[in-house]
Amino acid sequence: DAGVIQSPRHEVTEMGQEVTLRCKPISGHDYLFWYRQTMMRGLELLIYFNNNVPIDDSGMPEDRFSAKMPNASFSTLKIQPSEPRDSAVYFCASRDRTEAFFGQGTRLTVV
Amino acid sequence: EDQVTQSPEALRLQEGESSSLNCSYTVSGLRGLFWYRQDPGKGPEFLFTLYSAGEEKEKERLKATLTKKESFLHITAPKPEDSATYLCASTNFGNEKLTFGTGTRLTIIP
Numbered sequence: 001d002a003g004v005i006q007s008p009r010h011e012v013t014e015m016g017q018e019v020t021l022r023c024k025p026i027s028g029h030d031y032l033f034w035y036r037q038t039m040m041r042g043l044e045l046l047i048y049f050n051n052n053v054p055i056d057d058s059g060m061p062e063d064r065f066s067a068k069m070p071n072a073s074f075s076t077l078k079i080q081p082s083e084p085r086d087s088a089v090y091f092c093a094s095r096d097r098t099e100a101f102f103g104q105g106t107r108l109t110v111v
Numbered sequence: 112e113d114q115v116t117q118s119p120e121a122l123r124l125q126e127g128e129s130s131s132l133n134c135s136y137t138v139s140g141l142r143g144l145f146w147y148r149q150d151p152g153k154g155p156e157f158l159f160t161l162y163s164a165g166e167e168k169e170k171e172r173l174k175a176t177l178t179k180k181e182s183f184l185h186i187t188a189p190k191p192e193d194s195a196t197y198l199c200a201s202t203n204f205g206n207e208k209l210t211f212g213t214g215t216r217l218t219i220i221p
Contacts, residue, residue: 102154
């Protein structure tokens, strides 16, 4: 298996634009997590899904953020409109029963 | 709310100089304590899971241990390639999410 695949690896966008981050989890994993990593706050959970259903979205900072998982092999995290304070590395992770495996992340820069 | 605190924030060691990283946790109903390694520009890489006090796991030069309040990651005779940020995380029985500490940035000097 190629592991968790995220795209794009890097994204630079202007303030106010819509940004969509994509994730393909490991086949057979029934949990999917979206994390954000910054120097100030470390790794923070944004939302997680179980069997494609959102379970806990309490970490989603505000209504500008939304996440979907239309099927077991694909998830998106959308920010609309984007702001400079959204600049961070966004990680997707998937898990079966035990440990979570992370993708390489998307480095988002909002200017 | 679950909390995970790691110390020190940064640690510089000479090659071959053994040491330990600390992870203190406050978790209601600990289900698992996890250690990850993160290299610059990459996602966290899974190392160990510990489930109960007294449990130990080893992998090459690394050994993780768990008590009722903290976990230690012992590094024996480290090499420069062990340089990375080491992250500790917990899960509890009420929620599947990983709560991470802020990490220890380890540098091994040749």
